[in-house]
Amino acid sequence: MSKKIAVIGFGAAAIGFLWQFMDNEDYEIDVYEKAGNVMSSSLSGIRSDGKFIVSEEMGSDIYIPMSIQREALEIYKNSEYFVYDDVYMGFGNKEDYLMFYNAGFQPIRSEVIHIGTDQLKNVIPQIFEKIHEAKNIKFHFNEHIKEIKEGKTIHIFGYADRLYDYIVVAVGRSGYKLVDDIIKENDGLRHENEKQIVDIGVRFEMPDILVEDLNKRNYEWKVKKTNNQTGHGIRTFCYNPQGQVVSEIHNGFKTVNGHTYNDNSKKSNNTNFAILVSAEFTYPFQNPNQFGENIALISNQLAGGNKIMLQKLGDFLEYKRTKRIGRVKPTLPENEYTLCNINLAMPSQIRQSLVGFIEELGNVVPGIIQEDNLLYFSEVKFYGNKTQNKDGIYFIGDCSGNTRSIVHASSHGIMMAREILNSSIKNA
Numbered sequence: 001m002s003k004k005i006a007v008i009g010f011g012a013a014a015i016g017f018l019w020q021f022m023d024n025e026d027y028e029i030d031v032y033e034k035a036g037n038v039m040s041s042s043l044s045g046i047r048s049d050g051k052f053i054v055s056e057e058m059g060s061d062i063y064i065p066m067s068i069q070r071e072a073l074e075i076y077k078n079s080e081y082f083v084y085d086d087v088y089m090g091f092g093n094k095e096d097y098l099m100f101y102n103a104g105f106q107p108i109r110s111e112v113i114h115i116g117t118d119q120l121k122n123v124i125p126q127i128f129e130k131i132h133e134a135k136n137i138k139f140h141f142n143e144h145i146k147e148i149k150e151g152k153t154i155h156i157f158g159y160a161d162r163l164y165d166y167i168v169v170a171v172g173r174s175g176y177k178l179v180d181d182i183i184k185e186n187d188g189l190r191h192e193n194e195k196q197i198v199d200i201g202v203r204f205e206m207p208d209i210l211v212e213d214l215n216k217r218n219y220e221w222k223v224k225k226t227n228n229q230t231g232h233g234i235r236t237f238c239y240n241p242q243g244q245v246v247s248e249i250h251n252g253f254k255t256v257n258g259h260t261y262n263d264n265s266k267k268s269n270n271t272n273f274a275i276l277v278s279a280e281f282t283y284p285f286q287n288p289n290q291f292g293e294n295i296a297l298i299s300n301q302l303a304g305g306n307k308i309m310l311q312k313l314g315d316f317l318e319y320k321r322t323k324r325i326g327r328v329k330p331t332l333p334e335n336e337y338t339l340c341n342i343n344l345a346m347p348s349q350i351r352q353s354l355v356g357f358i359e360e361l362g363n364v365v366p367g368i369i370q371e372d373n374l375l376y377f378s379e380v381k382f383y384g385n386k387t388q389n390k391d392g393i394y395f396i397g398d399c400s401g402n403t404r405s406i407v408h409a410s411s412h413g414i415m416m417a418r419e420i421l422n423s424s425i426k427n428a
């Protein structure tokens, strides 16, 4: 008799997972996705930048071999829309590596393929169609899963409870509520000793011409460093050469993000990237995500309600409200930001870490410290609870707290699929 698997959520992790089971008649799989269709499910629906990053130095807190990451990448290449100019080698250039390393930064090596926000929206439906053709996999859209009970029944509005051999939770960060509930209801699924962290920082925007050569060689020049006074880890993240800054709507507040179109006519004259400070909390504070939400909410309120704070770097360093923009034109639409003083909303330790990092980065890349470069506040990266798998309940991708990128989430899906396939062989 075939085994029954429920996959909850259809994002990057589910793609990697399902690809391993296509047309394997030993398994019957139901995929439940809360979005109405594939175009509005996460990867097509978010304004993801369509960057595919293969790296052992970022994107995941667990070890994912490069061979599995490359396999994950190959899945997306099955779409005719997966077209790109080049494979960039982040810090493949020795001189760039040494320039940052000798200034005390840890350069992060990675291979980057950028297909762009516009292209990703075409790739995902094609990958979906291929999985959808498999006879053993059924998709159920508009199904927001609210509950998993012990004994592996899942509760779906409008259906009777269903029983499965395996439940694979692949709900990404947006599904944190379901993950929290499952962890509360079932002992042993929460990872002990997890750190209480939230990443808070700014989206930095500067003229592309100042970093054009560095971008061309590396695409992303991700670096990290620890601040000796505050103990914070600080990193650059999510580079968007000739990109756009965008706002991201959450439940009751807004943050910033960035992306780049593949289409040359939509490219801007600026480069944007995030600079994030990892704030770690100790007992008795247990809710770093709430801290991040509160900071974001205050920043929206100070910007006049539901808007993003924007300030020139020079004014930020001098604690002065920005009254007018200089040579760098913001790519975020004017109705979405207010010229402000970010210092009013940013905790002082986070500011100290951020300023130290920007100044040191400026020693390596002088264009960084131009006073009219722009800071958008806030950029916040929330972490999911770290989970453990138990009794046939598996967590894959970002909702497991272990991954943070498309390739790494898909790879995690591949690894979990193989674990299930191998355990079935052993138990046969």
Ligand SMILES: Cc1cc2nc3c(=O)[nH]c(=O)nc-3n(C[C@H](O)[C@H](O)[C@H](O)COP(=O)(O)OP(=O)(O)OC[C@H]3O[C@@H](n4cnc5c(N)ncnc54)[C@H](O)[C@@H]3O)c2cc1C
Pocket: 008, 009, 010, 011, 012, 013, 014, 032, 033, 034, 035, 041, 042, 043, 046, 047, 048, 049, 050, 051, 052, 053, 143, 144, 145, 146, 170, 171, 172, 173, 174, 175, 176, 178, 248, 257, 396, 397, 398, 399, 403, 404, 405, 406, 407, 409, 410
């Ligand atoms: C704006 C933005 C841009 C990004 N750009 C990039 C990039 O360029 N490159 C990169 O590598 N990474 C990028 N990322 C990160 C990347 O998108 C994620 O790391 C990756 O998608 C995680 O995959 P996942 O399958 O774990 O979750 P997701 O891809 O988020 O998929 C989860 C799915 O579960 C569904 N779901 C949630 N809750 C439920 C529920 N209760 N019931 C049923 N369904 C549910 C959601 O609708 C969603 O479709 C970006 C993220 C954002 C927010």
